[in-house]
Amino acid sequence: MDAKMELLVITGLSGAGKSQAVRVIEDMGYYCIDNIPPALIGRFFEVCAQTDGKLRKVAVVADARSGDFFYKLLEEVEGIKATGVDVKILFLDCADEVLVRRYKETRRRHPLLDVAGSLEKAVAADRLILKPVKEQANYVIDTTLLSITQLKQRIIDIFADSASSFFQIDTLSFGFKYGIPVEADLVFDVRFLPNPFYIPELKHQTGLDQPVYDYVFGQKETGLYVQKLFDLLDFSVPYYKNEGKSQLVIGIGCTGGKHRSVAIAETLNRHFADQGLKAKVTHRDILKDR
Template identity: 55%
Template sequence: MAIVIVTGVSGAGKSRAVNALEDIGFYCVDNMPPALIPKFAELCLQTNGKIQNMAIVTDVRGGTLFNSLFSDLEELRKQGGDYKILFLDADDAVLMRRFKETRRLHPLSKPGSTIQEALSAEREILRPARERADYIIDTSNLSPAQLKQRLTVLFLGDKKTGLVVNCMSFGFKYGPATEGDLVFDVRCFPNPFYVDTLKNLTGLDAAVKDFVFSSDATCQFLVKLFDMIDFLLPHYIEEGKSQLVVAIGCTGGKHRSVAIAEALYRHLLEKGVRAAVNHRDIQKN
């Protein structure tokens, strides 16, 4: 049985994640106190295979009950429950906007306190869970469809391959790629933005890709990038890493970084690596 413990900051999209996991066959339970997780898993194991994959959301809504998370997960492991922790995160500015749009109270809100104060308190409580998470997904710039694609690749792939590589493009003008394990700056290569016929296209268009890879320097970088990633992957797998985020950044996240992230994604698929690709800022102006 695959057991996914879903946690993270309020407003980061845990409900959307659970909906996506349900769509790919997981039995999902929201807002479960950690102490009940081993008991619930034991019950599911007694269904004779009727429940093969389960996802359990647990977070600060449980109050002080959440404090026992890791002792309860240790009990789960003693029972033979093999679990992974999925942590959902987002930028504070995005979270505050989401709370204002939905007009929902933060679970740690107190009379007279601000959303920012509640978020700061929550992050401190969740810090050990984030540090020990197997997968961290920043949903700040992910659409529901992109989140579902990420989760599908993570949890429907061949588990024997272990590591999942997410190739992400982004624009430095919109902020750093905070979830990137490896970050590459490609702003030094020729920019299609300054070509009138290419400015309003993206790195997904053939004309932009042709322009980007017409540069000898860009092509040499791509060869070196492939070589570095191919060298590193076996070492990450040996270390037991579950997810590797390779972030490629250009100025606006629309042309060069997109084309290069797509090329890396195709290279990894050809190598038989479980991989996904997403373009954080491709829709921005």
Template identity: 45%
Template sequence: MEILIISGLSGGGKSQTASFLEDMGVFVVDNLPAAMILKFAEFCATGSSRYQRVALVCDVRTGESFEELFAVLNVLSSSGVSCKLLFLEATPRAIIKRYKETRRRHPLANETTTLEQAVNQEIDLMSTMRQRADYIIDTTDLATAKLRAQLGRLFVGEDEGANMEVQVVSFGFKHGIPLEADLVFDVRFLPNPFYIDDLRHKTGLDAEVYDYVMSFPQSTDYVAHLKSLLGFSLPWYVAEGKSSLVIAIGCTGGHHRSVSLTRAVAEFVEQTGFSVSQIHRDIMK
């Protein structure tokens, strides 16, 4: 079992870090009191594999002495649990700028006169936590994508591309474009099996329809162009920090051409090393 304590300065990126780790399959609990961590660890140890990698967000909001947290971590470490502490920080100027942009109140606002005083007071309060940290990440000039990539390498061991899930969705334009689509491709220009009596009541999941659609040079050429485009762009989506991508392929009704092309594209995406799933939204309509 692995426990990661996420701590650091308010405005340093703890919430974003927690969200990224959650996307990577880590079970995240925010602001758990130190007194409850041992009981929570016992529960996780007897639970399912979902709780084998856990991240706990701990900061000044608990209002507790960090010595209690350190004592708990020592107990867990002596019992064989892997415990690591991640500290996120940024310069006071960067933190103040972020608070002004979000218009949120600093947790120490009631104890100080200005935001700058609150930030500096928190830096002092969190100094012992920073000294105890196994990892320190300064997010002052760290792009979102780079933060996500760094977290993946440090705590999840993700390789290039493994952290983005791709959905390839077939649909019919007469039923509307999928709202969640990132990329939309229109294949209504391809020959339509609907006008072939023997194929009309079949779908692109049937070999006869798939073979018919893919028997035309415009189909194979189009798939080749899609492969070239996706082969180029998918790694850049990963570099940008995207955790999921929805590729929508549409024909008129969503039964024949879009289903056939979805199969071909999904097969290619899987071959490139991405986790991929197929959804045929309108195939039963």
């Protein structure tokens, strides 16, 4: 097989957004096939490899609908990797209660409903089946709080560079009141810092506004904390990179995700970019309750 070929395996919980993800990936030039039995992925990819480069970027969707065949997925992935092909796994995750709500709103049947007996049990069974694959995934996107547009942008941010041979650091600010992002590899809690929310003239601004940024970093403890954070991450990031991770997601959380976490996430992102690393910052909750 051509070592320059790419295979992207899209998987994840039923209802978490795989269909939307496939449409985005297809628009980015991937040849996509949905709901392929995992045991056939290797043979399908062999066919793609014989097209003289016409199908260099291939994406397949595999999930628990395949039944017992699904357990072949990781075995197939490892077999293709052994040929020198660049294989990545994108896993779409979502909170159970949101998945249940989505199914009830759309009145669609969960693929495991007949086996599990109830929608809640079907979601739980799906998560259990997919756990080993999630643990091996290169990228995990939690769609619990994402709109379709936000999901599209996250996918573009990850895969737009085609070769996927880069290491990317995503710094994600969030509010603990809205939940911890499950895709985060590391989470840092900055709620101990003085809160600009209680300063009347700063309450309705965000960490992207200079007055809020100046207030946050005008506190002695902020500078000390951020320097220690730099030290920890400068030490550990190379090890994450060396172990083969394609993406490191760092969550920075405050109460509402608008002031302290935003200012510190921006600073972290600049720190990584200044080191020549591929870095991106996202402020998940900055527009909530506005």
